[in-house]
Amino acid sequence: MIFDTHAHYSDQRFDGDRHSLLMSMEENGIGNIVETGAGIKSTKDAVNLSEEYSFIYAAVGIHPYETENIKEEDMEWLKSLALREKVVAIGEIGLDYHYAVPSRQVQKKWFIRQLEIAKETELPVIIHSRDAAEDTLDIIKTFYPANTGETYGVVHCFSYSPEIAKIYINMGFYLGIGGVLTFKNGKKLAEVVSQIPLERLVLETDAPYLTPEPKRNERNSSLNLKYVVEKTAEIKGITQQEVIDITEKNARKLYRL
Numbered sequence: 001m002i003f004d005t006h007a008h009y010s011d012q013r014f015d016g017d018r019h020s021l022l023m024s025m026e027e028n029g030i031g032n033i034v035e036t037g038a039g040i041k042s043t044k045d046a047v048n049l050s051e052e053y054s055f056i057y058a059a060v061g062i063h064p065y066e067t068e069n070i071k072e073e074d075m076e077w078l079k080s081l082a083l084r085e086k087v088v089a090i091g092e093i094g095l096d097y098h099y100a101v102p103s104r105q106v107q108k109k110w111f112i113r114q115l116e117i118a119k120e121t122e123l124p125v126i127i128h129s130r131d132a133a134e135d136t137l138d139i140i141k142t143f144y145p146a147n148t149g150e151t152y153g154v155v156h157c158f159s160y161s162p163e164i165a166k167i168y169i170n171m172g173f174y175l176g177i178g179g180v181l182t183f184k185n186g187k188k189l190a191e192v193v194s195q196i197p198l199e200r201l202v203l204e205t206d207a208p209y210l211t212p213e214p215k216r217n218e219r220n221s222s223l224n225l226k227y228v229v230e231k232t233a234e235i236k237g238i239t240q241q242e243v244i245d246i247t248e249k250n251a252r253k254l255y256r257l
C-alpha cells in the first residue's frame with residue numbers, strides 16, 4: 001500500500017472532515033502516514049493523532065519558520081515526546097532562506113540543536129531545506145559521515161539538483177517526492193527521479209499543501225498520491241505497483257518500522 005511519509009492532517013483545513021477522510025484511507029490504498037510536526041502546537045497535535053489512529057505515526061520538530069521564539073526548555077520537551085512509542089522521527093527541521101526571517105543565525109542554531117536531539121534519541125530526521133542548499137549540506141555533513149551504509153533520514157520535498165541529490169543519497173538519506181513532480185515547472189525534480197534509484201525515493205504529500213496535477217488548486221491529501229505514483233512509474237518505465245511496493249519498503253526502512 002502507499003506510504004505517505006509526510007503530511008499535516010492537524011492543519012485547520014481538515015477540521016471539517018478529518019476523521020471521515022482518515023477513515024477512508026485504507027479502502028483507497030493508503031497504508032501508513034507520518035504526521036509531521038512543524039512547531040510546538042503541530043508537534044503536540046501530531047503525537048495525539050498518532051495515538052488516536054493505529055496507521056498514523058508522528059514526527060516531532062520545529063520548522064525553520066517557527067524557530068524565532070524557541071527556547072532550550074522547548075528542546076527538552078521535544079526530547080521527551082521523541083521517546084513516545086509512535087514517534088518515528090525528528091522533523092521537520094532545517095533551513096529556509098526564502099524569507100529574511102527568522103534570521104539565518106537563529107535557524108541554524110535550532111537546526112543544529114534538533115540534529116543533536118535526533119542523535120541522542122537515535123531517531124532519523126526529516127529535513128526541510130529551501131534556498132539553503134549549501135548551509136544545509138555543510139551542517140548535515142558535520143553530523144553524518146558518508147558511505148557508512150546507515151540511513152539517517154529524508155530530505156523532504158526535495159528541490160535541488162541531481163548532483164546534490166547524489167551527495168545526499170551517498171550520505172544515507174532518502175529523497176521525499178510529492179506533487180511538485182506533476183507540475184509543469186517540475187522538470188528539475190523529474191530529472192532527479194530519473195537519475196536516482198527508486199530504492200532511495202519515498203512518497204509524500206505535505207498535505208494540505210503541494211497538491212499534484214490535475215487537482216492542483218484543491219486541498220491536498222494522501223488520496224492524491226496516486227498521481228505522483230503514476231508520474232514516477234512513467235519516468236522509471238516500471239509499473240505503478242512496483243513504485244508503490246518499493247517506496248513503501250523504503251519508508252519502513254527510513255522510519256525503522
Ligand code: NI
Nearest residue numbers: 006036092206
Ligand atoms: Ni511539511
